[in-house]
Every structure is written in C-alpha cells, then in structure tokens.
Amino acid sequence: MKTLSSFAILLFAVLAAQGAEIHPPAQVTAGTAITIPTSGSGDADLYLVGPASASKRKVQAGSDISVESDQLEHAGRYVAILCASDGCASSSFFVNPAAANRLSLLVHPSRVPVGSGNGISTVAFVFDNFHNLVLKPEPVKFSVLPKGGSEVSADREAKDGVAWVRLTSAKKEGPTKLGAAIGHANEVRVVQQVAADACNLRIKASRVKNNYLIETDPVRDCSGNSVPDGTVVSFTMTDAEGKTTVDVPIKRGVAKIEMPIKGRARVTVASGVVTGNELEVGG
C-alpha cells in the first residue's frame, strides 16, 4: 500500500512537473489563419517571431490558440514560444508562399538598336500576393507586341521563382511592348527600338560660291530605318595642306558641311565605325 501511494505521488509530481508545450503545424500557407494547440495550464505568454513580425500576447496554456491570417503573410521560418510559470517551450514552423499572382519584370535595355541578336533580356520573378517568392515551377507567358504588328508569345517555366527569355529586336524601329503574365498579373514594359548603325553611307559634293557643299544621302541603317538626328557624322578632307576632320550631327536625316577647298582634295565620311564612300573634288 505504501509503495502504491509512493508511486501515485511520484506520478502526480511528474505530471505536475511537465511544462507547457506548444504544437504548431509544421507547414502553413501564407495568409492562412492557424490554430496552435498547447498543453499545460495557467496563464502564459505566447510569442510569435517571424520574418516581419515579433509579437507577444497573454494566453491560457492548455488551450488552442488562434493566429490570424495577417500575422502569417510573410513566407519563412516562424518560432512560436509559450512561456508559463514553469518555463518556456518553443516550436518552429514554416510559412510557404501562396499561389503565384504577381510578377516583378526586369527588361534590359530600354533602347535597343534594331536587329540586335539576343539584345533584349527579360527576367520575371514570380511572387504571391504577399510578395513572397514562389519557388515551385509555374508557367510564365512572355509576349512581344511590336507597334503595328501582331503579338508573339512563348511560355517559360519558372525555376526557383525565376523565368527569363532573351529576344532579338525587330528589323523596324519604334516602340515594342514586352509582357509577362501569370495568374492575374500581367506586367508590361516598353522598349524603344532605334535604328542601328548607318549603312551604305554615301556623300556627294556640289559647288557653292567658293566652297564645296559636301552632303550625305539620307542616312539609314541596313534595314532602311532612318538614323536618328543628332547622330554624329565625320567628314575628313585631305588636301595639300594636310588633313581636316569636322564632326557634324545629322539634321533632318542628312549631314552636310561647306568646305573651302583649294586645289585637289579627297573627302571621306564615317559615322561611328562605319565608313562611307570617298570623293575627289577640286583641281
């Protein structure tokens, strides 16, 4: 009888000595409310520490404690700590991203010459409604809508929350819209396609009083797009007195200059790395 009562006392003591425990679910979806079962008894403090929050509130140990959805919007590791009179117990859990519904789109560059092979890079980062990066594979639809042209699209599967494509710019200058879509998100960026380097640069000369007027034909790239005004064209004259170079910006599609030429001279033209024809004038 004495042994039995001793055993009962010991059992009671062991049970009484058991601290409060806390058992959150191991995995939670972002923006979802949960209930955390606890054991123990009496007044206690519940702490919830997550990526963007750290809260403390009074609870009753042994009861189920509810955590509102807005406290669990940020994906990552959370620690729930329950501190009662007999000590603290903690348990961690992960909040996983919700469904993909947002995109962050990086398009580079904002201006690109026409016909640039793989000249445009488009990267889409996939997020849920709470800006958590969605790591599971999701199809992202990329689209290109040139001005006055029809849309072209392609699907790419996001890996670890990232999908990307490289595009060649069109042959025709003008703005083009680049988009990426997932869920309800559709992000669009505009890339300005500009004429590439001048092509078939040609000059002609005519007499104006005592000078020569040296003038280019309308300056275009190899696809026939007008090279923008302001692009510099260099005229170089070589005569008996030596070499003279004059830089002239294109105005209204052409570049021209009046040169005083005495005797015979050779005139060449260049724009960037592109060289044009050569003229012999004077004599």
Next chain:
Amino acid sequence: MKTAALRYSLLGVGFAVLICAAAAMYLRASASGEIPRVQMNAENVGPRQIEDLTGKSIPRDYALAWQTMAQALENNRTDMLNGYFTGFEKDELTQRVKSQIKSGLHTRYQDRGHKLEAIFYAPAGDAMQLRDRAQLDMQVLDDGKVICEEPLNVEYVGIISPGADRWVVRQLQAVGTQKP
C-alpha cells in the same frame, strides 16, 4: 582519500564553468563584431557567368548584410538596415524591428557561416539569385531574458541586385531546414 576526490571534483567543475564562461563571452563578442564567414560556389550559375570582381564582392557584401541584419535585430535599430537591404526585404526587416520594439523583444544571432550558391545571374547583370545554407544560433530575449535558444541549419533563397557601390539584398526567404 574522500576529501581529495571532492577537491578534484570541485576543481573539475570550476574549470568547466570557466571554459563555458569564456566560450559564452567569445560567442557574444563574435555575434556583434565579426563578419560572418561566407563561401560562394558559382560553378552552376547561368545564363550569365560571374565576373571575377563580382565573385569577390558578393560574398563580402552578403556577409555584411547578415552582420548588419543581426545587429539591427539584436539592438532593435532600423537604421542598420539602410546599407545592405532594399525593397521588400528592407520593409520586412524594418517591420520586424518595429514589432520587436513594440513587444520588448530582441533577437540575437550567432552566425556560424554561410554556404552560398549562385543559381541565377540575369543576362543583363541586374539581378542574381542565391541559395544560402546558413548555420546560426538564435536567441529570443524578452526584457533581457532568454526565452528561446536554438541552433539553426536553415536554407534561404535570396535575390540581390547591384547598387551604386555594393550588392544589396532584395529578398531573403527561409525555405526549409537542413541536416547539419
């Protein structure tokens, strides 16, 4: 004979206490002062290859980001986040610090190192995605009293982007635990 045994036991216990105290002091010092160890592997990164200089600056800047984050969370200082965090990550951490201040909490990290793997480098070089296997010891303190203490082996996925003179963290998301 019995007295000698007692004396040696006491001596042993005293020595153990001394070692523990020294270790605790060392750990606390390194938590705030030292830059975390970061090893980076960029062998499988794509589509762009990492430039030599970038390969050196990322581990340094990422380590400084972790150091400043640990300081911000330990001392509840949002200004510590200005240097190496931007965008949503900075907003998130700022929110965390503010809520720690409101609740009277502090979080202390003892950083035991990071194994960083570059997994995506944007073709234009304007963003990089990293996977980080971090080893940490974390303490949560309420009014200076430790209420939770645990060693962590956590895997993070991060997005960093180049700033004016450094790489800054845009996103840092814990995605799971791993075996040590």
